[in-house]
Amino acid sequence: MSSSLCRLIPLSLALCLLLCGCQSLYYAAYDKIGIEKRHLLRRQVEKVQEEQTAAAEEFKDVLTRIKELTGYDGGKLESVYRKLEGDYQDCAGRADGIRERIKTVNRIGDDMFREWQSEIGQISNASLRSQSEAALRDSQRRFAALQQAMERSESRLEPALTKVRDYVLVLKHNLNAQAVGALQGEVGSIEQDVGRLLEDMNRCIEEAQSFLSELD
Numbered sequence: 001m002s003s004s005l006c007r008l009i010p011l012s013l014a015l016c017l018l019l020c021g022c023q024s025l026y027y028a029a030y031d032k033i034g035i036e037k038r039h040l041l042r043r044q045v046e047k048v049q050e051e052q053t054a055a056a057e058e059f060k061d062v063l064t065r066i067k068e069l070t071g072y073d074g075g076k077l078e079s080v081y082r083k084l085e086g087d088y089q090d091c092a093g094r095a096d097g098i099r100e101r102i103k104t105v106n107r108i109g110d111d112m113f114r115e116w117q118s119e120i121g122q123i124s125n126a127s128l129r130s131q132s133e134a135a136l137r138d139s140q141r142r143f144a145a146l147q148q149a150m151e152r153s154e155s156r157l158e159p160a161l162t163k164v165r166d167y168v169l170v171l172k173h174n175l176n177a178q179a180v181g182a183l184q185g186e187v188g189s190i191e192q193d194v195g196r197l198l199e200d201m202n203r204c205i206e207e208a209q210s211f212l213s214e215l216d
Contacts, residue, residue, distance in 0.1 A: 023111060037112035042215055044108055048101045048150065049208050052201040055094040062087035062164055063194045066187055069180050077175045081168070088161075088168050095157045102150045109143050142211050149200075149207035156197035163190045 030040060065084050116136050123129040167186055171179060 023107070027111070037108060037115060038215060041105065041108045041112055042212060044101060044105045045146070045208050045212055045215075048098065048105055049205050051094060051098045051101050052153065052205055055091065055098060056198050056201055058087065058090045058094055059160065059194050059197060062091055063191060066164075066167060066190060070184060070187065077171075077177075077180070081171050081175060084171065085168050088164050091164065092161055095161055098157065099154060102154055105150065106147060109147075113140055113143070139215075142214060146204075146207050146211045149204040153197070153200040153204040156193070156200050160190075160193040160197045163193050 027037065027040075030036075062084065065080070065087055069080065113136065116132075116139075120129055120132045120136065123132060163186065167183055167190060170183060174182075
């Protein structure tokens, strides 16, 4: 239910309000239609999963295209470069999306826990207050694990992108078999960085699923 309601407010407007520091307007707009911070957090964590799943496929594609150049012995290298450059741009764009999603998740999560902590103080029944405090600590622990996984996977983006970008730029200015041969020594390093990225993104996706399963 919350996912469909979230679509009632244009995503670009909502995120602009949040990221520009207008959190109160952002939350108030959703609160009017019955969407609370935990619903917003769920949706944004799901978006991180979606972005990372798509990014994994795009990084696999660019790695495959680079590896296909192994043993290149002539042909239309210009068209290969164009496709590879397009693959790189797709990866770079997806990486930007992941960074923004993670930033949004962190901000909503922090705001949700701050509100939760504040409202616990309004509970007069000591037993109920204690139960709520325990639930808060457990949720914070699980969210911290998710944040750590997101941070680790995000840290892998730039090294992988840099290696691919360097490869593409060298190829751009040296569209010949000799240049391709000289670049072969970089393929293993690119594969290693992309492999690490994919591994950490998969871990992050799994950690996100674990967090979501206990969010409500």
